[in-house]
Amino acid sequence: xxxxxxxxxxxxxxxxxxxxxxxxxxxxxxxxxxxxxxxxxxxxxxxxxxxxxxxxxxxxxxxxxxxxxxxxxxxxxxxxxxxxxxxxxxxxxxxxxxxxxxxxxxxxxxxxxxxxxxxxxxxxxxxxxxxxxxxxxxxxxxxxxxxxxxxxxxxxxxxxxxxxxxxxxxxxxxxxxxxxxxxxxxxxxxxxxxxxxxxxxxxxxx
Numbered sequence: 001x002x003x004x005x006x007x008x009x010x011x012x013x014x015x016x017x018x019x020x021x022x023x024x025x026x027x028x029x030x031x032x033x034x035x036x037x038x039x040x041x042x043x044x045x046x047x048x049x050x051x052x053x054x055x056x057x058x059x060x061x062x063x064x065x066x067x068x069x070x071x072x073x074x075x076x077x078x079x080x081x082x083x084x085x086x087x088x089x090x091x092x093x094x095x096x097x098x099x100x101x102x103x104x105x106x107x108x109x110x111x112x113x114x115x116x117x118x119x120x121x122x123x124x125x126x127x128x129x130x131x132x133x134x135x136x137x138x139x140x141x142x143x144x145x146x147x148x149x150x151x152x153x154x155x156x157x158x159x160x161x162x163x164x165x166x167x168x169x170x171x172x173x174x175x176x177x178x179x180x181x182x183x184x185x186x187x188x189x190x191x192x193x194x195x196x197x198x199x200x201x202x203x204x205x206x
Contacts, residue, residue, distance in 0.1 A: 055088055057123045058202045062111045063193065065090040065200055072162050085160045089168065090200040092193065100195045105131065108182055122187035132181040148177050154190065157205045175201055
């Protein structure tokens, strides 16, 4: 076991460094740079694409969301004992926005299921849609200072808070307190759809 640890800790990194030096000497500088960018860039790009898709899957497919306007999330610890909080804003496509304005609550009542729901677990699945303003409940109370619901109170429920830009807080608090928007709780967080602001918001804590 000791020798295995020695190999993993010292010999493998040394072999990688030696390989890099060998390629640097054998290849032209331009070829070496292109190779280095490819080797390091492809895994990074793949991770960012996966991360983007993971964030989009928090939103029901029926909303037609394809981009992320703002994201802020943080994790404390790993595994079952870890905690995390986050907030995402997504532009609501004009076509979907018009459907919601035309059909109202019926749009959400008859929302079709996501095609790949099994692979997503509970992400992007919501029911019992309601209209804003969001009502206080046993887990989220009205802020005693402002006299209204505050999105930061939801995010910080378990003591794990985020530093959120002012314009995002302004949009988020308007979405949850003004009438005419739609919201639902899911297994993984809270989603709010605002036809007025052409935005979808997803927040989570835990």
